[in-house]
Amino acid sequence: MNGLLTRQARPDDAEAIVGILNPIVEAGVFTVFDTPFTVEAERAYLEAFPARGVFLVAVRESDGVLIGFQSMEPFAGYTRAFDHVGVLGTYVAEGCRRQGVATQLFRATFAAALEKGYEKVFTYVRADNAAALRTYLRQGFRVVGTAERHARVGGRYIDEIVIEKTLTHG
Numbered sequence: 265m266n267g268l269l270t271r272q273a274r275p276d277d278a279e280a281i282v283g284i285l286n287p288i289v290e291a292g293v294f295t296v297f298d299t300p301f302t303v304e305a306e307r308a309y310l311e312a313f314p315a316r317g318v319f320l321v322a323v324r325e326s327d328g329v330l331i332g333f334q335s336m337e338p339f340a341g342y343t344r345a346f347d348h349v350g351v352l353g354t355y356v357a358e359g360c361r362r363q364g365v366a367t368q369l370f371r372a373t374f375a376a377a378l379e380k381g382y383e384k385v386f387t388y389v390r391a392d393n394a395a396a397l398r399t400y401l402r403q404g405f406r407v408v409g410t411a412e413r414h415a416r417v418g419g420r421y422i423d424e425i426v427i428e429k430t431l432t433h434g
């Protein structure tokens with residue numbers, strides 16, 4: 265998309281982020297998040313976001329509206345063994361999809377992740393979320409496998425597809 269800038273998320277972005285995320289949660293078909301987020305909780309989350317994480321927002325330059333975001337956190341905090349692995353989530357506002365917003369976020373997140381010493385990105389996609397799987401595969405992710413009946417949302421079991429990508433410079 266032309267006229268889109270990516271920048272680090274700030275606590276003041278909480279309201280706009282929740283405005284994108286909650287309709288996605290409420291739709292019940294894209295994510296395993298099952299409870300809408302409050303602005304206060306999102307603000308607290310952003311304030312406490314780990315320094316080694318990457319949390320970028322995509323802002324339309326023409327009107328300053330935040331239309332997407334991508335966050336990457338260290339895979340685990342209980343050991344140093346996973347320090348080179350980040351876990352990713354990607355969300356674009358309904359009505360702004362299929363215009364390259366996620367593509368631009370991926371580019372910026374991968375660059376920031378490499379700078380922070382990450383070597384690998386890892387995440388999970390609901391097996392019934394074909395759009396997200398295609399988006400990630402397009403970015404060079406590969407399927408590790410399927411975790412069966414891994415999530416239960418709204419009383420229904422859902423498989424999760426585990427995906428990963430090795431980060432490379434250039």
Ligand SMILES: CC(C)(COP(=O)(O)OP(=O)(O)OC[C@H]1O[C@@H](n2cnc3c(N)ncnc32)[C@H](O)[C@@H]1OP(=O)(O)O)[C@@H](O)C(=O)NCCC(=O)NCCS
Pocket residue numbers: 288294295353354355356357360361362363364365366367368388389390393394395396398399400402
């Ligand atoms: C998945 C999501 C982040 C993609 O964001 P986006 O900004 O629409 O993605 P892009 O426009 O950058 O798409 C890049 C490519 O991914 C693929 N893709 C994206 N959406 C697709 C769809 N609905 N169907 C098929 N392929 C799709 C295409 O190859 C696309 O390239 P093209 O448009 O040139 O064909 C967005 O659909 C979204 O926020 N969905 C709801 C939340 C969600 O499912 N998040 C993932 C949780 S793991």
